[in-house]
Amino acid sequence: MPDVLIVGAGPVGLTAAIAARQAGLDVEVVEAAAPDRSRPGSRAIYYFPPTLRSWERLYPGLGRAIADAGTRVDRVSCHRSDRTLFDVRVSSWLSGAALPQHDVERLLRQALDELGVPIRWESPVWWTRSDPQGVELELRSGETLRAPYLIGADGARSVVRDSLGIALRGDRAATEFVMADVAAHPETALPRRGVRFWYDHPVARRNIVQMGYGSGVRVAVQCTTAEDVERLSSPAGIRECVSTVLDPWHGEHVEWVARHRFQQVVAESYTDAHRRVLLAGEAAHLFAPWGGRGINSGLMDGSESAQAIAGALREPERRVEIIDRCAARRRTWGLHNRELSGRGLQQMRAPLPMLPRRRAGVWNWY
The missing domain is CATH 3.30.70 (Alpha-Beta Plaits)
Structure with a gap:
């Protein structure tokens, strides 16, 4: 039996798996899709400098590989009609990297393979149950998996979240x-x-x-x-x-x-009643994409959840406190990032009468 099951082999789940393995845990990743899945579009494309540095700390060389494969975002300009409001260079310390999600996943899977962590492909989850002793995962195949802890990184339509009865709270944007x-x-x-x-x-x-x-x-x-x-x-x-x-x-x-x-929603809780499950990424929150708040917040959810589970396994007498602290911290960040992405969405759909100075403020929170 693994120490932790991770549901979802997207960037968040893969990052959580790397963090868990580097913390000394026995990890198994469960993914509904096939290993050669082909998904259209670049999807999540922008990764903050702290995210790149976090990957580098988790697995030396990984953050650098992703940064080198991507395009440095080193310039930002804002225009109103044919007039430039600002055009600024971004320092190398503050500029992140733009790279299609499938390329990021490839590099993360390569690191995970080097760490010897298995991915159980083509294994869609039917149901998740938690109890005081751990978590049970029922696959659509009828097979049941069990572990002391689980990280739900299975995306916007999370079976893990829905099985546990955790609701998403927030609004849906009016503008398409x-x-x-x-x-x-x-x-x-x-x-x-x-x-x-x-x-x-x-x-x-x-x-x-x-x-x-x-x-x-x-x-x-x-x-x-x-x-x-x-x-x-x-x-x-x-x-x-x-x-x-x-x-x-x-x-x-x-x-x-x-x-x-776009939805602007955050889970009402990032953990279950028994403190055996932690939600991460779009299983925990959905934001408008302006500024990359969703993917970058999700990646931090994944790595911090793995570290919290490692701490709970080391100190079982404090496990509820450790899991609660992680869930509360990540949810606080989720609410913060929802506010900031919402501000970006508001600026993006701003009516013309707004002052140019107010519009230029779109980058104040980035």
């Missing part, structure tokens, strides 16, 4: 956005190292975010009506929009399109 991944032209002079915000883009006449990442560019487009969402998320609509914002070549090389109405 369309997000597109666009291939990078091999010879283009288009800036890819950094983030550009447009409020009332001079041609598209809507709010736009552009962010470069390694092999491509992420473009996020604010929608105004239901018809707007349908049009912009269609092949012809997104091609026209990207051609307007970037250029016609990029409009013809859109690789992925998704529509989002």
Whole structure:
């Protein structure tokens, strides 16, 4: 029987597994998907400097490998129509790395493999139960797994969270956005190292975010009506929009399109009644993506949960206190990051009458 089961082999679950193994725990990761799963889109792409340093501490060379594989976010500019509000360089100490999620997962799996931690692929979870002695995990195959502790990192539709009856609290944004991944032209002079915000883009006449990442560019487009969402998320609509914002070549090389109405929610508790389960990542919170608060907060959830479980196993007489402290700390960070991502979302959908100075404040919290 392992010391800890980790449900989910995304970046959060993999990071939790590395942290648990480095703390001396016997770990098993359970993942519903197949090892060769193919998921469209770059998904989470921005990793804060503290996240890169945390990976480096957990497994020397890992943070550096992810930073080197990604694109340094070393410039931020903000524009209102055709007027620049600010254009600043970001120091190397403060600049993070932009890298598609599947590339990050590949590097994390490589580290986990080197540590000898198994991943049980194609093992969707049916139910989770906890009791004073530990956690029981029932797989859809009918097999049952048991461990003293479990980290639920199984995403927004978390079976672990739902099984334990833990609710998400918060709001859903009224404004929808369309997000597109666009291939990078091999010879283009288009800036890819950094983030550009447009409020009332001079041609598209809507709010736009552009962010470069390694092999491509992420473009996020604010929608105004239901018809707007349908049009912009269609092949012809997104091609026209990207051609307007970037250029016609990029409009013809859109690789992925998704529509989002972002939730701003946090779990009412990050642990169960018996203090045997800790929630991490999107199992614990869902935020608008502006600023990378969701993925970076989730990665810290995972590593701190693993360390707390290691402490609880070392000091069983204090285990409730240790788990409670971790759950409370991570939930406090979840509430804080929800506020900050909500502030970013508010700025992103700001009406034109707002003062440019207020709009420029979008980076004050980043």
